[in-house]
Amino acid sequence: xxxxxxxxxxxxxxxxxxxxxxxxxxxxxxxxxxxxxxxxxxxxxxxxxxxxxxxxxxxxxxxxxxxxxxxxxxxxxxxxxxxxxxxxxxxxxxxxxxxxxxxxxxxxxxxxxxxxxxxxxxxxxxxxxxxxxxxxxxxxxxxxxxxxxxxxxxxxxxxxxxxxxxxxxxxxxxxxxxxxxxxxxxxxxxxxxxxxxxxxxxxxxxxxxxxxxxxxxxxxxxxxxxxxxxxxxxxxxxxx
Amino acid sequence: xxxxxxxxxxxxxxxxxxxxxxxxxxxxxxxxxxxxxxxxxxxxxxxxxxxxxxxxxxxxxxxxxxxxxxxxxxxxxxxxxxxxxxxxxxxxxxxxxxxxxxxxxxxxxxxxxxxxxxxxxxxxxxxxxxxxxxxxxxxxxxxxxxxxxxxxxxxxxxxxxxxxxxxxxxxxxxxxxxxxxxxxxxxxxxxxxxxxxxxxxxxxxxxxxxxxxxxxxxxxxxxxxxxxxxxxxxxxxxxxxxxxxxxxxxxxxxxxxxxxxxxxxxxxxxxxxxxxxxxxxxx
Numbered sequence: 001x002x003x004x005x006x007x008x009x010x011x012x013x014x015x016x017x018x019x020x021x022x023x024x025x026x027x028x029x030x031x032x033x034x035x036x037x038x039x040x041x042x043x044x045x046x047x048x049x050x051x052x053x054x055x056x057x058x059x060x061x062x063x064x065x066x067x068x069x070x071x072x073x074x075x076x077x078x079x080x081x082x083x084x085x086x087x088x089x090x091x092x093x094x095x096x097x098x099x100x101x102x103x104x105x106x107x108x109x110x111x112x113x114x115x116x117x118x119x120x121x122x123x124x125x126x127x128x129x130x131x132x133x134x135x136x137x138x139x140x141x142x143x144x145x146x147x148x149x150x151x152x153x154x155x156x157x158x159x160x161x162x163x164x165x166x167x168x169x170x171x172x173x174x175x176x177x178x179x180x181x182x183x184x185x186x187x188x189x190x191x192x193x194x195x196x197x198x199x200x201x202x203x204x205x206x207x208x209x210x211x212x213x214x215x216x217x218x219x220x221x222x223x224x225x226x227x228x229x230x231x232x233x234x235x236x237x238x239x240x
Numbered sequence: 241x242x243x244x245x246x247x248x249x250x251x252x253x254x255x256x257x258x259x260x261x262x263x264x265x266x267x268x269x270x271x272x273x274x275x276x277x278x279x280x281x282x283x284x285x286x287x288x289x290x291x292x293x294x295x296x297x298x299x300x301x302x303x304x305x306x307x308x309x310x311x312x313x314x315x316x317x318x319x320x321x322x323x324x325x326x327x328x329x330x331x332x333x334x335x336x337x338x339x340x341x342x343x344x345x346x347x348x349x350x351x352x353x354x355x356x357x358x359x360x361x362x363x364x365x366x367x368x369x370x371x372x373x374x375x376x377x378x379x380x381x382x383x384x385x386x387x388x389x390x391x392x393x394x395x396x397x398x399x400x401x402x403x404x405x406x407x408x409x410x411x412x413x414x415x416x417x418x419x420x421x422x423x424x425x426x427x428x429x430x431x432x433x434x435x436x437x438x439x440x441x442x443x444x445x446x447x448x449x450x451x452x453x454x455x456x457x458x459x460x461x462x463x464x465x466x467x468x469x470x471x472x473x474x475x476x477x478x479x480x481x482x483x484x485x486x487x488x489x490x491x492x493x494x495x496x497x498x499x500x501x502x503x504x505x506x507x508x509x510x511x512x513x514x515x516x517x518x519x520x521x522x523x
Contacts, residue, residue, distance in 0.1 A: 062310070070303050077298035091299055098306045173289050192290040217251035224286040231285045 050114040058106060065105070069098045072115065075194060076122045082189045083126045085178045097125045112203050119196065120204040123186055169230055176226040180219055187215035188223070241269045246276050254283055405459060406437075406467070438474040445471065445484050449491035457495050464499075472502040481507030 048054070050071070056064035076097055080090040101121050108117055177185055190201045191212075202209045224231055246269045252258045253266050270277050445452040456464055475481040481503045488500035 062307075066303060066307055069306060073298050073302055074295065077302070078295055081296040082293065087296075087299075090296075091302065094298070094302060095306055095309070098303075099309060102306075102310055169289065170293055173293060177290075188290065192287055193293060213251070213257075220251065220283055220286055223290070224282050227286060227289065230289065231282045 044110050044113050048110070048113050048115075051110070054108070054110065054114050058108070065102060068114070069101070072118050073098075075115070076118060079119065079122050079189060079194055080126055082174070082177060082193055083123075083182070083185060084129070085174055089129070093125050093129055094122075097122045100125060113200075116196075116200050116204050119190065119194070119200075120206070123190070123204060127182055127186065172227060172230060173223075176223050179226060180222055184215050184219035184222065187212055188219035191216050241265045243269075243273060243276055246270070246273070247279060250276070250280055250283060254280065254287070405455065405463075406441075438471055439478070442471055442475050442478070442480060442484060446480065446487055449487045449496075450493060453488065453491055453493040453495050453499055456499055457493070465502075468499060468502050472506040475503055476506035476510035479510070481510060 044051070050068060053064045053068050053071075057068060073094065077090055077094050080093050080097075081087065084090050084093060097118075101118065108114075177189070180188070186205065187201060190196045190204065191198075196204070198209045198212050201212045205212070246266050249258060249262055249266050253263065258266060270280065441452075456467065459467060472481060472484075475484050485500040485503035485507055488496050488503065490496075
């Protein structure tokens with residue numbers, strides 16, 4: 001499968017963001033047939049775009065491992081940036097994620113997509129960081145991060161308009177995200193920012209789908225309350 | 241449909257996850273209720289704000305430094321405290337690192353202690369005590385079985401101090417006697433396993449009153465009564481309460497009288513009730 005198709009594998013939502021509608025329809029159909037085949041075979045190895053690389057890595061090929069982490073580093077870093085708020089911390093934890101992956105990778109049995117698995121490793125590393133720092137230290141560090149205004153300015157905005165006028169908004173949104181309890185934050189970052197489905201998040205975090213849904217809803221309510229002023233400004237335009 | 245119920249469904253409605261009958265009801269309610277409409281559009285805007293966050297660029301040398309570490313045999317990242325990290329600006333870091341390395345080398349040569357080196361024993365764990373080993377289930381993407389969860393619960397620290405104290409008490413000090421009959425106050429047999437735990441603790445209070453009181457003294461005031469009261473009630477049902485009270489009173493401990501008091505109180509009222517019962521009811 002060509003590399004351009006890799007993005008479509010993630011979820012219909014990420015597909016819809018990038019591709020045209022007719023393209024999406026055929027690609028979704030292809031995904032569906034492959035998914036059925038994979039369920040029948042019991043393993044994700046054939047369906048996974050990373051399947052071949054993972055296989056080579058598990059047989060000892062370090063170059064394959066390097067290619068794997070190169071492919072996935074953008075999404076790992078994005079997840080960690082949104083979860084931790086600080087570039088330094090995100091770098092640290094990203095390195096730890098990949099090292100942890102290297103150390104324990106032989107245990108991965110390919111019973112889900114590799115990207116789901118790497119999300120699990122990254123999520124675990126991010127949540128564990130809180131635990132090893134101790135709750136008090138983690139809170140102090142979060143406050144420090146939030147006070148250090150301006151060192152996380154965006155470098156590649158998806159929407160060019162927001163690049164200039166939106167950085168204040170983005171800082172507020174990131175700030176509000178950091179104020180969420182970590183489990184709610186993780187669920188909403190994985191869903192709304194990474195674009196995973198409920199099922200993928202449930203697999204990655206090892207929690208039931210119902211819990212995923214309720215965490216996302218609670219997170220959104222909490223964020224809406226925190227971002228009252230920004231949200232109100234936007235809804236001015238679209239009440240029917 | 242009332243507002244409260246509609247609000248509960250708004251999250252699913254936003255995602256298009258609502259089934260038809262619910263969805264129609266919510267739509268009808270939204271058509272009539274401006275507050276809920278505003279709530280829905282606020283939620284929609286919040287999601288839009290989240291999705292508008294830009295993609296951060298990962299640092300250039302991330303993959304390279306990971307591979308470098310792997311080649312060097314390192315498997316974990318050493319955590320540096322935040323103030324020290326501020327110093328690690330590339331312009332400053334190099335000379336500073338050289339200086340620190342020099343100092344460390346000097347210290348080692350003076351016999352201060354061995355540096356960790358990768359040798360035949362395997363790769364070096366530089367992070368040491370700070371790093372957390374991921375739970376085993378993490379590597380199995382199927383949901384954890386009951387066994388996994390029990391295993392983890394056994395290894396994980398208990399959420400509250402009273403719960404931890406109770407568990408430590410049950411496991412270390414007291415061995416539950418299987419022979420104690422679970423006979424309720426009116427002669428019923430209670431299969432509830434919770435009663436076994438209480439019985440074990442009451443036996444402990446009977447056999448080792450000093451240890452029991454020592455344990456109680458470690459708890460806070462509020463926790464003490466929540467520990468002792470159910471024991472006293474259960475003891476009263478067993479008919480043991482007066483015995484326990486006597487044992488506790490005779491123990492040499494500042495808390496003896498205070499701890500014995502609930503047992504005595506419940507024991508007395510239980511005795512009175514038993515006397516009032518017809519003679520056919522036995523213990």
